[in-house]
Amino acid sequence: MAAESSKTAGKGAGKTASRSGRKGQARLLQGNEAASLGALAAGCNFFAGYPITPASEITEFMSRELPARGDPFIQMEDEIASIGACVGASLAGRKAMTATSGPGFSLMQENLGYACIAETPLVVVNVMRGGPSTGLPTNVAQGDVQQARWGTHGDHPAIVFCPSSVSECFELMVRAFNMAERFRNPVIFLADEMVAHLREKVALPAEGDLEVIDRRRPTVPPDWYVPYKTDGSLIPRLADLGEGYRYHVTGLVHDERGFPTRRADEVEPFYARLFDKVSRHFDELMLTKEYSLDDAEIVLIAYGCTARSCRAAVRLGRERGLKLGLLQLLTLWPFPRQAVERALAGRRAALVPELNMGQISREVKRVNDGRTQVIRHSKMDGTMITPEEILGRMREVA
């Protein structure tokens, strides 16, 4: 049996929960539970949500935990209200989260755009199920990958993480909060139903072992505070409402003081900064894992539950003499272009298995630029892609 080598790429990627976990802290957890625990470990102290399968376990978990910490939990009248409450709470200084699935995620797009333009940190969990509309509840699917990028109207930066194991649910949730606070942008935690409902043994890290990032707050006196003026990081400092910094927040394009503007010489730099604050720091966001990739002739590129099938396919394929490797994407957006380019270079072919009609394979083809042959493997029947299915496609390639 071929030994499976694994590498994790991305700044800070080595700081994973399983590695820093203490002995005796291993627990059997469901993906949604691990994500909830990750949120609490990252400092989540506000939750507003609306029931929907397969995300309800997170809402229920928070309804048990937050009151016991004296923090607010509220079940709102719909998903629009849930994310609205999260934006409000975040502006008042809380670390806020909401959790939903496809239909609710569609409703959240409006205020997700608000969070982007008003640069409000928050985390939105979307546990994907079959869509569109009520779709295929609540079978597994990965159909919201492009919606997570482009769902709200207007051009905007997007940060999206996708776990493929229960321990990654914990680790990526901590990271989701950290990046939301760091970049003052909503972060989408895009799980699929299979990973969210999966139970695995997880070693949780001790609290001190976790890196927890808080938003930068103003240090100047209120009279000097210019809410959207930035330094070289391009990320402005965020004052909590009710702390003496009486400023204006709006969903309109605004000037440095936060007041609406339509002046071209203010609008253009506004949009430029909104994108640059993320693109200048891509290295902090791009998370990928490699399995047996160094000598691979054929590369699999996958994420979420599909990456699990791919790992099995790599192992089985190598037992049968097929030199397979896997690039697992943990960051879906911004698209980890450099890692994908490296994974494609010099291979005979690349296969992109996913539970949709090719939402990531399209991106892989876009960055491929003639390096190799990229093959899409789509499945939309409400079940997972099996390792044997992947190996079946390999015979075509080989």
Add this chain to the structure above:
Amino acid sequence: MPTVHRSVVYDWLRHDKKFPHVWCPGCGLGILLGSLVRALAEGGYDKNQVVLVSGIGCSGRLPVYVDVGSVHTTHGRALTFATGIKLAKPALKVIVVMGDGDATAIGGNHLIHAARRNLDLTAIIVNNLTYGMTGGQYSPTTPLGAKATTAPYGHSEPSFDISALTVTAGASFVARSTVYHVTQLDQMLGQAIKKKGFGVVEVLSPCHTNYGRQNRLGSQLEMMKGYKKQAVRMERWDKLSPAEREGRFAVGVLADREYPTFLETYQGAVERALAARREG
């Protein structure tokens, strides 16, 4: 030493926000803005502890002029943001300004649930019977038969009574006034802001640019005079026959009652959760 008189306007409006405001000459929103800052000054509130939240529409532009934390949110969603702000920092005085379309059409669901939940928020609903900013289309409060740019042959739907709706939905305090009845409006805003629980003030305000023009109601001045004629004090309203009530409306306090607020009932849940943890 000479006494320095600083006006309420000087104290409560932003000095770095350029005037004139965005509203049409004769719009009632300027009067409401004055009334609101007088109520805040009269109540002795700390500017650092007040947050003004609004939705989209002409009324949505009101908070930006006031020197407090101000949040101009999405259409219909102001109450949801306000809910998050209040829960995050219960010490803050959170006041929400909405229009009739904002609060009762696109935001209707949020309005009834905010009233039912009875969280300590003050909702000021400016009712001009139309969508003013988008050019005079019909709203949930446009009267049956009235003209609108989307009802050129007369409106086919009956209208909401915003105050009655929020009384039924469970708000602790509900009052109605107009921008003509400024003294009363000052008082009612003061009462609503002070009140524990969800407080609603429905403020009738003329939109002569759109609603008035389409329905031949004359100038802004004539529309204001109309409020004077049509408004009946609550105490008298109860004694009027249905025929006498035709074409008129009641102003005053419709509901003022002590219901448990969300923060009080949630505190109960927090204590039970802590007790359960202690018992392990």
